[in-house]
Amino acid sequence: MMEAFKKLDSTAASLQVANIDTDQIIPARFLKTPRSTNHGEFLFHDIRRNASGELDPNFILNTPENRSTQILVADTNFGCGSSRESAVYALFDAGIRCVIAPSFGDIFYNNSIKNGLLPIALDRNTIEDIWQILNTANNTRIEVDLENQTIHLPNGQNFHFQIDPFRKQTLIEGLDDIDLTLKYRQLIEDHETSNAAARPWIATIS
Amino acid sequence: MPQTLFEKIWSRHVIVEREDGTCLLSIDRHLCHEGSFHAFDKLERENRVIRRPDLTIGIADHYVSTKAPELGNEEHELRVPIEKLTANTKKAGIQLYGIGTPEQGIVHVTGPEQGLTLPGIILVCGDSHTATHGALGCLAFGIGASEVAHVLATQTLWQEKPKTMRINIDGELATGVVAKDIILHLISVIGANGATGYMIEYAGSTVKNLSVEGRMTMCNMSIEAGGRAGMIAPDEKTFKYLKDRKHSPKNGNWDLAVTDWKTLFSDADAVFDKEINIKASNIAPSLTWGNSPEEALPVTGKIPDPKNESDVSRREALEFTLQYMGLNPGTSLKDIEVDRVFIGSCTNSRIEDLRAAAEIARGRMTQVPAIVVPGSAMIKKQAEDEGLAQIFIDAGFDWRATGCSMCVGMNGDLTPPGERCASTSNRNFKGRQGPGSRTHLMSPAMAAAAAIMGRITDIRELEPVDL
Numbered sequence: 318m319m320e321a322f323k324k325l326d327s328t329a330a331s332l333q334v335a336n337i338d339t340d341q342i343i344p345a346r347f348l349k350t351p352r353s354t355n356h357g358e359f360l361f362h363d364i365r366r367n368a369s370g371e372l373d374p375n376f377i378l379n380t381p382e383n384r385s386t387q388i389l390v391a392d393t394n395f396g397c398g399s400s401r402e403s404a405v406y407a408l409f410d411a412g413i414r415c416v417i418a419p420s421f422g423d424i425f426y427n428n429s430i431k432n433g434l435l436p437i438a439l440d441r442n443t444i445e446d447i448w449q450i451l452n453t454a455n456n457t458r459i460e461v462d463l464e465n466q467t468i469h470l471p472n473g474q475n476f477h478f479q480i481d482p483f484r485k486q487t488l489i490e491g492l493d494d495i496d497l498t499l500k501y502r503q504l505i506e507d508h509e510t511s512n513a514a515a516r517p518w519i520a521t522i523s
Numbered sequence: 524m525p526q527t528l529f530e531k532i533w534s535r536h537v538i539v540e541r542e543d544g545t546c547l548l549s550i551d552r553h554l555c556h557e558g559s560f561h562a563f564d565k566l567e568r569e570n571r572v573i574r575r576p577d578l579t580i581g582i583a584d585h586y587v588s589t590k591a592p593e594l595g596n597e598e599h600e601l602r603v604p605i606e607k608l609t610a611n612t613k614k615a616g617i618q619l620y621g622i623g624t625p626e627q628g629i630v631h632v633t634g635p636e637q638g639l640t641l642p643g644i645i646l647v648c649g650d651s652h653t654a655t656h657g658a659l660g661c662l663a664f665g666i667g668a669s670e671v672a673h674v675l676a677t678q679t680l681w682q683e684k685p686k687t688m689r690i691n692i693d694g695e696l697a698t699g700v701v702a703k704d705i706i707l708h709l710i711s712v713i714g715a716n717g718a719t720g721y722m723i724e725y726a727g728s729t730v731k732n733l734s735v736e737g738r739m740t741m742c743n744m745s746i747e748a749g750g751r752a753g754m755i756a757p758d759e760k761t762f763k764y765l766k767d768r769k770h771s772p773k774n775g776n777w778d779l780a781v782t783d784w785k786t787l788f789s790d791a792d793a794v795f796d797k798e799i800n801i802k803a804s805n806i807a808p809s810l811t812w813g814n815s816p817e818e819a820l821p822v823t824g825k826i827p828d829p830k831n832e833s834d835v836s837r838r839e840a841l842e843f844t845l846q847y848m849g850l851n852p853g854t855s856l857k858d859i860e861v862d863r864v865f866i867g868s869c870t871n872s873r874i875e876d877l878r879a880a881a882e883i884a885r886g887r888m889t890q891v892p893a894i895v896v897p898g899s900a901m902i903k904k905q906a907e908d909e910g911l912a913q914i915f916i917d918a919g920f921d922w923r924a925t926g927c928s929m930c931v932g933m934n935g936d937l938t939p940p941g942e943r944c945a946s947t948s949n950r951n952f953k954g955r956q957g958p959g960s961r962t963h964l965m966s967p968a969m970a971a972a973a974a975i976m977g978r979i980t981d982i983r984e985l986e987p988v989d990l
Contacts, residue, residue: 345933394716402668431669518772
């Protein structure tokens with residue numbers, strides 16, 4: 318059972334760099350770590366540190382006001398690259414529950430939904446407006462309402478966002494889709510049977 | 524109604540279609556590797572059964588040491604994921620191509636090579652370079668650990684139907700230009716997210732004329748343009764490639780299969796959501812200079828100058844990239860010295876790649892450390908039989924055992940901090956080949972030339988050697 322996502326009210330941090338790939342979110346050397354380990358300490362491990370390995374005070378999530386933020390407002394193509402789901406574990410374990418960006422890597426997007434982390438795609442002009450608000454006032458809070466597919470800014474601005482109904486449902490209910498899928502077991506078996514008759518060379522690995 | 528290749532394959536696999544268009548798809552083949560332990564752990568925690576172990580194959584590649592692949596020689600922490608794969612597949616009754624087996628190799632090399640990858644199927648793997656397999660005319664895409672668990676438990680996946688994009692590449696390639704140059708050029712044109720949300724079909728005379736290996740190199744990097752899958756309609760070359768592979772259809776099934784595979788193409792009047800046309804004659808030997816695969820240029824190019832960038836955030840990003848890469852604006856790419864060379868990875872480690880690199884290496888000597896990592900144990904043996912391995916060894920290259928090696932930075936093969944690596948892999952991300960590593964992506968021949976000259980080299984200008 319994953320954590321359900323309905324509403325969120327949190328400060329937000331802007332990460333104004335395009336193409337943040339999953340290697341930057343979590344470097345490869347941490348991928349052998351089991352899920353039971355706190356992955357939060359691996360989040361942005363190398364890019365949040367300077368050459369001597371100290372935390373870089375200028376990196377957005379290293380500032381005191383962003384230590385407990387649950388929302389990241391990022392740039393284009395966030396989470397591109399490798400399919401490593403550990404990238405989502407790292408964000409989640411560090412307390413991030415929502416990433417807002419102009420676009421996402423497809424696999425990262427799917428992985429997020431499967432772990433109770435909501436990815437919201439908005440057009441880049443809107444994202445720029447949000448960055449500006451976040452950068453001019455500390456501790457600005459953003460409200461995210463998944464049921465109504467809206468985000469609210471403190472200046473009264475509201476934005477609607479798209480999410481497909483299936484993913485929305487799994488997030489709101491904290492639903493594990495394996496259970497849902499297994500309800501179709503008979504249809505799955507029927508499909509396999511007819512497929513094996515039509516294309517016997519695929520039915521099993523010879 | 525006319526259909527695209529993608530639609531033909533998709534429709535065969537739909538078990539349930541929800542009102543919102545999300546489909547439950549049957550999965551024909553699933554390949555797993557050491558990283559799949561997250562999925563096996565999840566199933567164990569939830570006490571679930573693996574539904575069709577006969578449709579999954581395990582292959583060790585990501586954590587395998589290319590220097591001393593035998594487990595006893597490795598550091599303990601790198602052994603653990605490999606041992607987990609062995610234990611998990613054994614327990615589930617899944618066939619394993621583990622270390623030391625003749626079939627072992629990089630999952631995206633082994634799949635096609637063993638005939639696990641077939642036209643018309645849906646193949647998935649917990650690895651973003653799974654699009655490679657689409658070169659044989661199937662729908663193949665990378666998935667995360669939760670989806671791997673879903674496949675193991677149900678042999679299905681819920682998927683939203685992606686949009687379709689056809690990329691037509693036509694005309695003759697110039698001398699020295701290969702599949703890697705095509706895909707690097709393409710990504711530089713459409714951008715690292717140019718195909719996000721799309722399924723790509725590569726078509727046109729240039730693609731038709733590529734070998735199956737070259738097609739795999741192209742499809743492999745679809746994800747670097749954001750496309751989760753890339754595919755090419757199967758043809759006689761595909762059928763010839765697959766004939767008599769270990770898991771290819773045999774006897775009567777072969778003819779049945781080929782008859783079916785011949786129907787797998789986009790109908791003449793099929794409609795794509797987007798079409799892009801590329802002229803082959805516009806493509807030169809290329810390489811990347813930055814930290815995104817879209818940052819590629821012809822080898823004759825120069826490092827861009829941030830001063831020419833009007834958008835502030837783009838200018839700052841460019842300055843940051845050049846700082847990370849240790850490069851100055853205006854520098855000719857051919858003036859960049861390299862510290863080491865990596866020839867390998869699921870992008871470029873097939874026999875044709877090794878032949879191209881050996882052609883450059885023959886009779887010359889490397890000036891920097893360079894490793895050659897064949898994509899599979901079979902390719903390693905073939906390269907040794909053909910004399911390629913000896914050419915590399917004589918030229919000072921380090922000839923290694925198969926594995927993901929220096930592409931992925933998790934098996935001991937690393938580029939040290941601050942060093943510059945000419946690499947035939949697929950990602951030039953910050954830290955991809957190890958913390959602080961600086962990667963330049965290029966073709967196998969270009970990488971071999973960089974090893975020989977100690978700097979980025981235009982292979983068309985390489986002086987001939989007396990053999």
